[in-house]
Amino acid sequence: DVVLTQSPATLSVTPGERISLSCRASESVDTYLHWYQQKPNESPRLLIKYASQSISGISSRFSGSGSGTDFTLIINGVELEDLSIYYCQQGNSLPWTFGGGTKLELK
Amino acid sequence: QVQLKETGPGLVQPTQTLSITCTISGFSLTSYYMQWVRQTPGKGLEWMGFIRSGGSTEYNSEFKPRLSISRDTSKNQVFLKMNSLKTEDTGVYYCARVGATTFDYWGQGVRVTVSS
Numbered sequence: 001d002v003v004l005t006q007s008p009a010t011l012s013v014t015p016g017e018r019i020s021l022s023c024r025a026s027e028s029v030d031t032y033l034h035w036y037q038q039k040p041n042e043s044p045r046l047l048i049k050y051a052s053q054s055i056s057g058i059s060s061r062f063s064g065s066g067s068g069t070d071f072t073l074i075i076n077g078v079e080l081e082d083l084s085i086y087y088c089q090q091g092n093s094l095p096w097t098f099g100g101g102t103k104l105e106l107k
Numbered sequence: 108q109v110q111l112k113e114t115g116p117g118l119v120q121p122t123q124t125l126s127i128t129c130t131i132s133g134f135s136l137t138s139y140y141m142q143w144v145r146q147t148p149g150k151g152l153e154w155m156g157f158i159r160s161g162g163s164t165e166y167n168s169e170f171k172p173r174l175s176i177s178r179d180t181s182k183n184q185v186f187l188k189m190n191s192l193k194t195e196d197t198g199v200y201y202c203a204r205v206g207a208t209t210f211d212y213w214g215q216g217v218r219v220t221v222s223s
Contacts, residue, residue, distance in 0.1 A: 034209045043201055043213035044152070087152060091208025095167040098152040 002026055002090050004099035012107040013078045021073040021102045023088035028068045032092035035064055035073045038101075039084045047086075048073060078104070109133035111202050111214035118220050119192050127217055129185040129202030136160070136178055140205035141185045143176060146216075147198030157205060158185060192221045 003026040013019055023033065031051040036044035046055055048064035051071055061082070063074045075082055083106060088099040115127035129141065142157035156166035158176045166174050175188045185202055199218050203210040 032208055036210070043216055044210070045213070046206075046209055046211050049207075049209045089152075089210070094165060095169070096154040096208065098154070100151055 001095055002029060002093060002097050004088050004090060004097055006086075006088060006099035006102050008102060009100070010103045010105060012105050013083075014107050015078055015080060017078045018074065018076050019078055019104075021075075021086055023066075023071040023073070023099050025069045025071075025090060029090040029092035031067045032090055033064075033066065033071045034089045034091060035062075036087045036089060037082075037084045038087065044087060080106070109204065109212045111204065111212055113200065113202055113214045113217040115200070115217045115219065117218060118222065120223050121192055121194060121221055123192055124188060124190040125192055125196070125200075125219060125221075127187045127200055127202075127219075129187070129214055131183050131185070131202075131204070134204070136180045136183060136185065141176075141178065142203050142205055142210065143185075143187045144201045144203055144210065144213075145196075145198050146201070147195065149195055155187070194221050197221045 005024045007022045033051045035048040037047050038044040052064045061076050065072050083104050085101045085103045087101045110132045113129050140157045140159050143155040146152050155170050156176050158164050164176050173190045178185045197220050199216040201216045202214045204212040
């Protein structure tokens with residue numbers, strides 16, 4: 001199974017900051033890497049697909065990059081509503097797997 | 108618009124069978140794969156398996172011996188059945204639509220506690 005390792009586990013942020021979240025795969029997943037946001041007591045929501053493709057209705061503050069084993073989610077100008085847990089997920093090989101998540105908290 | 112809603116028991120006894128129904132609207136089960144994902148305190152988000160638009164299934168080997176996914180296209184429903192429940196199966200169970208290899212729409216989830 002492909003193991004996805006997200007770092008950091010927790011990130012303390014200041015509104016307006018530009019931040020980067022990392023997701024590293026144990027083997028290449030090409031660009032079959034997707035990002036989700038989960039707010040407390042809500043279901044995850046798709047943010048970025050195929051490493052860098054935007055999703056309709058999602059703020060342009062969110063962008064993604066990477067391929068192979070190293071991926072990054074960037075939030076350009078963090079807002080209070082972005083305080084959530086972010087997960088990466090690979091769709092390259094079954095079983096599809098998720099990372100352990102990065103929690104954004106207020107500094 | 109696309110909607111998914113899970114219904115199921117909140118409490119299940121150990122060794123018993125969990126049954127959850129996902130009712131969808133806004134799209135056709137014959138056009139999309141549907142899957143089940145769970146979120147537990149111990150293991151986080153786990154993909155459990157999916158049912159293809161044609162009706163065949165694929166399971167995570169972690170759950171395969173005790174998991175069954177099926178559907179009733181006439182009722183727009185997808186079903187999860189998992190037997191031999193353990194306390195570690197406590198968590199939130201989601202159905203989600205598969206958009207290519209992404210999980211593009213999710214239900215609100217059903218919280219399941221396995222306890223006697």
